[in-house]
């Protein structure tokens with residue numbers, strides 16, 4: 137729900153900070169297709185289903201909280217990105233959003249490449265069968281062990297992020313007797329319109345080498361001087377959950393500008409540019425993201441135009457969507473435990489998960505929708521806050537939500553668009569075992585990441 141001012145304001149006697157809440161939706165049972173995975177709908181009894189499987193059966197078989205992922209939707213989004221960018225471009229799925237071996241298999245089958253940013257993600261990528269040549273390795277402080285493993289595995293691209301790393305990757309490649317493909321992560325000086333914690337291309341932050349400050353150009357010089365490195369291109373990632381294409385336009389223009397300067401200074405035309413990920417998705421009905429076709433068209437046009445002006449051949453473009461592929465494909469299912477009406481304020485609805493399975497609300501003030509999922513209801517809307525079971529008052533899943541006033545303990549609530557950065561950022565806070573991820577397709581559900589157990593947690597406790 138947006139917290140922008142809404143003329144209709146709150147109803148049902150709630151006293152609220154002025155201009156803070158949208159009006160309740162006209163139909164609390166409606167599932168806006170913008171925020172729900174494609175096969176999600178209500179059945180005739182009013183229960184939410186995904187790929188034909190009802191949430192009550194899912195909760196019974198897999199427990200709650202749990203993430204349910206619509207596999208057909210995931211694959212369709214992969215295909216849409218692939219088709220939009222075409223054969224002369226590459227789509228690298230950003231594994232940080234959510235990665236498992238099954239996901240890697242789907243990506244491989246659907247013709248996507250993979251961006252990893254840790255040894256753990258690399259292991260999962262390789263275990264899932266992603267050809268190493270289709271992997272790009274990121275990170276602002278890769279360890280020597282990670283670099284050696286990536287080089288040893290034959291990873292196609294290492295995106296170097298510092299002067300030290302140019303030397304480290306060059307040394308690892310020399311030692312392995314290979315020439316390693318690299319790109320240079322460039323800070324293009326764009327202020328992306330998103331939460332400051334997830335903006336990554338303004339000057340004052342840890343990622344990348346500065347275009348304006350000259351360190352990117354110096355990194356190019358150093359990389360070109362290393363015989364064991366093949367400098368393939370430049371990389372820019374401006375941030376995450378971005379709707380406004382203008383940041384990408386500025387970024388593309390500046391990256392192409394640097395390509396031209398490299399040609400002028402070194403006499404080489406680098407063949408690739410990667411414009412990163414960061415495309416926003418709809419968390420609530422108020423969000424209007426662009427589709428991959430529009431994005432591909434816009435990026436191609438900008439890069440094409442800039443290259444023409446600079447007299448450069450069109451480089452191979454790549455992008456790294458994470459959230460835009462997996463985010464909308466999953467919802468988290470919770471069971472309501474307690475209901476606490478605070479007269480004049482709102483009703484606190486406590487569920488059996490919380491900030492351990494979705495830290496995004498606490499960390500970024502993220503907004504989510506929520507629906508009563510185990511049944512439909514004709515009760516009037518009640519202003520609610522969906523909270524978790526952790527020992528923090530900031531343990532909020534959905535800050536402002538309208539739920540039917542008859543929502544009760546035992547009901548199942550579903551929070552959509554939790555496919556990205558929820559399971560991958562989940563924690564064991566309060567010694568909470570992390571929830572499973574269950575893929576649902578064609579009327580069948582199967583666990584792809586199992587639920588942690590208390591035994592799993594105790595296994596690490598060797599004191």
Ligand SMILES: Cc1ncc(COP(=O)(O)O)c(C=O)c1O
Pocket residue numbers: 230232233251274373375376377412413414415456457458459460556
């Ligand atoms: C280098 C890089 N590429 C891709 C992504 C994926 O971003 P998103 O999931 O917002 O598409 C990120 C995360 O922001 C990133 O740091």
Ligand SMILES: N[C@@H](CCCC[NH3+])C(=O)O
Pocket residue numbers: 232334376377496500556557561
């Ligand atoms: N984890 C963030 C985005 C940062 C992605 C990695 N650079 C989120 O949930 O929105």
